[in-house]
Amino acid sequence: MVSTPGRPPGRIIYAGFATRHHSGGVHVMTQHVRLLRERGHEAWLWLPDENDRTDWIADDVPMLFGATTAVGADDLLVLPETPTVQGRDPAPGARKVIFNQNHFYTFAAGTPGEDFPGWSPAPALWVVSEESRDVLTAVLPGLPVSVVPNPVDGELFAPGAAGQLRVSWFPKKRPREASLLKRLLAAEPRLAGVELVELVQAPRAEVAATLAGSAVFVALGHTESYGLPVAEALASGCLVVGYDGGGGHELFEAPGAWRVPDQRPLLIRDRVADLIQDLDALAPVRAANRRWVLDRYPFARTAAALQEAVAAAWARPGADAVAVHPAAWLDTLGPNFTAYA
Known part of the structure; x- marks a missing residue:
């Protein structure tokens, strides 16, 4: 059965993964589900196995489970970029x-x-940044691309009460460089007494609490499309120093964000130390960082862009199908596909 104009839209099904630790990508999917439901859509998160359900996904996110699921002619199936395998259509006709x-x-x-x-019909693409849009429009000119910007949660990520000076970072994307940086910062006399915090597989609430008390956040992004930790650090009133990871360059337009040339840990150390020494004078800049990021990435902007992207996707053809969860092709990625530095 093929959908026809005028028929009411169906479900919006996001195929995600129940990772053991918090996943930014899956979290964004859950935000989409909530925003769509608030606007009257029947949106779901689809996980491959109910036994894999993780406790960091909130109970109010409605879920489907199974290696396969039926998709109707009026439904919209939203799939992650990985794994997308040439010619292996997860839902032919849908x-x-x-x-x-x-x-x-x-x-x-x-x-x-x-x-x-190589899917039928060809999919549309949704991306989270202008950089991603520009790259994928050039690489895949036959596929329509819509930008659905990430929202920044200004209630969860907010400045905390002043306390011990703190510098924080995520080592995940650059573990080898992070090990050098930790030693460099600890040995720097100008940072004596400053708490140095590595965020490793931390729950989202712990991340928010750590950023709330951080004066400086070190961005160690690598091959990023956006860089949500940087945005959340800005919302927390942090000064930001480090790498934009490519797609995160738009975030370094914030008034208190300093981009450092790639793989230059000594430059990061020196910039962090300079900022800590001048922290009192930079208080207005920290406040401006929060205003800047929340003005640009509110939930309302995400919701509006998502609504437009969904409407455009529903205008494309669809038919009844049985969808296979993309977990079926995870073995195509290999153990080191992220190529972290």
């Missing part, structure tokens, strides 16, 4: 979108063909 949250991973599952991804 209306599909690839929600590409990292353009660097687009071809992570193997060599693309000229008609990538």
